[in-house]
Amino acid sequence: MIKRVIALLTDFGVEEHYNGVMKGVILKINRNALILDLVASAKSFSIIDAAFQLWASYKYFPYKTIFLVVVDPGVGTTRQPLVIKTKNYFFVGPDNGVLYPAAYEDGIESVVKITSEKVILKNRNGTFDGRDVFAPAAAYLSKGMPIEALGQYTEIKEKYVFPEPIINKYSIKATVLHVDKFGDVVLNLRKEHINDTSKKFIIKDKNVQIKATFAECVGLCMVFGSSGFYELVLNQGSASDLLKIKTGDEIEIEIV
Template sequence: MLRKDRHHRRQHLWPHRCGCVTIKVDASHQMIITLTTDFGLSDPFVGIMKGVILGITPSVQLVDITHDIRSYDILEAAFLIETTYGYFPEGTVHIVVVDPGVGSARRPIAAVSHGHRFVGPDNGVLSAILENEAYHIENNSFFLKHVSRTFHGRDVFAPVAGHVARGIPVQSLGPRIFDFIRHPLPKPCREGARIVGTVLRVDKFGNVITNLRRTDLGSEFTIRVAGLPITRLCASFSQADPGQLFAVEGSTGYIEIALNQGSAADQLRVARGAEIEVETVSANH
């Protein structure tokens, strides 16, 4: 069962039906809340959100996944939360705020998936992890007293996550919904004799993370990015010579285009969303 905090003040609980998933949390372990945003760190937004959370649950452990998502890039946020949340213990609460529609009619939602709890806007940012248990956050007794139209990270998502970490079940936040927005990560597609993939993300080192998997390459392949051919698949970055472009299966399981000790993205002049072509002799499809 969710742990209970004896200092928790009484709140109005949203009535809900049975049949929902119960998250089992080991009460001997400190509760964790992660934060993933496009806020950056030059402004006080992230610090303010943490202050709100700590005011509700002072003993929680706060973990920053990243605040350097490209501004408004919902797809990048969806990719990052999909590839990171599983490294945290079950019961962790994840706040994901990339919210270009803040203050509009878009819904704030909470979800339960794979033993974790998620809080964020209903704009597709949770697409990669949503299963079938999501709730429209309407119970404003868990919001800050004054809710602005421009900073729901502070006024809605941070306090809701704090209360959920203290033991409030997500079912109490509002009615269950089934029409939540999904923007699935793009999948490679076959066009004649070639496979067309997409750049999902460029990391800090300039590695170009694609939506290709090892099985998409076959035994022999040519990847064309910005017109340049890449035919070498390395097991690690150090296998390539400095300055050499190559492909590697990255830590997320996706194929990356890398430049040993350099930025492949800068050399190729590509960014998220760029098209990648693969010509392959044999691949599994």
């Protein structure tokens, strides 16, 4: 018997019924499905946040895991409902860029637009494709249905990529990719973007130094995080609140 993990990433939150209904649809099709919540409360409507969290997580899952992603502010429009088969995984969700960084990195092999009447629930109403389109597609994949049976081959239209920082001798313009529940701020800065970790920085009139761990931080500092990007952190506090910044913001970092 084929058993594949289905990992859900949505912005529905835990206080609503939406995630539960999607799981019910999956189990009605495949009672043996292994379903887990990767993220239930991604930032509402935020493609950049969901794309980052998916990209940061997918590679730690078993071979042929199905990632079911519903952060879909364009639901009901002409945006495509997709299944992407990569070298090691499947990604199911809207064609709005949210799937692309992870799928591209793993190596895209084929892409299908979900159109099969055997897959899409009857009486689809256009406001809850997580239930009516994406959940049944993931369920049938988990039973071993080939990707081509879900619809017709297509091309990805929205190929979102994480923005590159703008760096010169005196400053860095960075983008906030994610703010976690602790208020740690993930920036689009990789190790190669900061060659000298002894340098000091100023952000919104606040001095910042690079440290190896959270515990070493006194005040605001930067730490190279587990996702492979630098993070602004405040030891046992919220860097996001201190700096009044959120996901998607651009910030100026002065190099001292």
